[in-house]
Amino acid sequence: MPENFNLKCLPTGPFDVNTYIITSDSDNIIIDPGGSVEEILENIDQSKKTIILLTHSHFDHLGGLNELLDTLPAGTEYFAHAECAKRASDPELNLSRMIIGKPYTAVPATKTLSDNEKFTAAGTKIISLHVPGHAPGHLCFYLPEKGLLFSGDTLFNHSIGRTDLPGGDGWDLVENCRKLLTTLPGETVVHPGHGPATTIEQEKSNPFL
Numbered sequence: 144m145p146e147n148f149n150l151k152c153l154p155t156g157p158f159d160v161n162t163y164i165i166t167s168d169s170d171n172i173i174i175d176p177g178g179s180v181e182e183i184l185e186n187i188d189q190s191k192k193t194i195i196l197l198t199h200s201h202f203d204h205l206g207g208l209n210e211l212l213d214t215l216p217a218g219t220e221y222f223a224h225a226e227c228a229k230r231a232s233d234p235e236l237n238l239s240r241m242i243i244g245k246p247y248t249a250v251p252a253t254k255t256l257s258d259n260e261k262f263t264a265a266g267t268k269i270i271s272l273h274v275p276g277h278a279p280g281h282l283c284f285y286l287p288e289k290g291l292l293f294s295g296d297t298l299f300n301h302s303i304g305r306t307d308l309p310g311g312d313g314w315d316l317v318e319n320c321r322k323l324l325t326t327l328p329g330e331t332v333v334h335p336g337h338g339p340a341t342t343i344e345q346e347k348s349n350p351f352l
Contacts, residue, residue, distance in 0.1 A: 153179060166188065184215075
């Protein structure tokens, strides 16, 4: 029998990042814990294993990471691209000094992911897609069995991520977003790091692409 699979979006942190919480019969997934840790914890069963996924290294997407790892039981894991994890531990590159005026150093990742790496959580297959441009080491998380893409700050509802922050590259971002549009099914629902959801088909008319 298929597992229960429930998805919730919470706006967290200083810039209302979309933190996504997936709960299932077996475990929890938290994507981009920007803050509001107490609210995040209220929406998961803390007795189940939790995996935290980071799309990229900017503080507004990871400001609740350390507190979650300190609060949740042993065995909680945090996955990110190797470059993302490295930058998340640097207060200058994770932009914490700029955003909140004080340094924040993320703890080391439990597991680093590369492009097209596959793993299973919440009873479904997840594929990490390396989509740099907004930030080095940026990953999108594609759940093919659920028709979902968690795009972080790459592809938005008729927009794309900014590229004027350290490590940004506009050409890379546009080319990598176009690749998403040509390789993923049109009905895939895109859940971005900010703002409303969209679909791959809708974004084929994205004016920035």
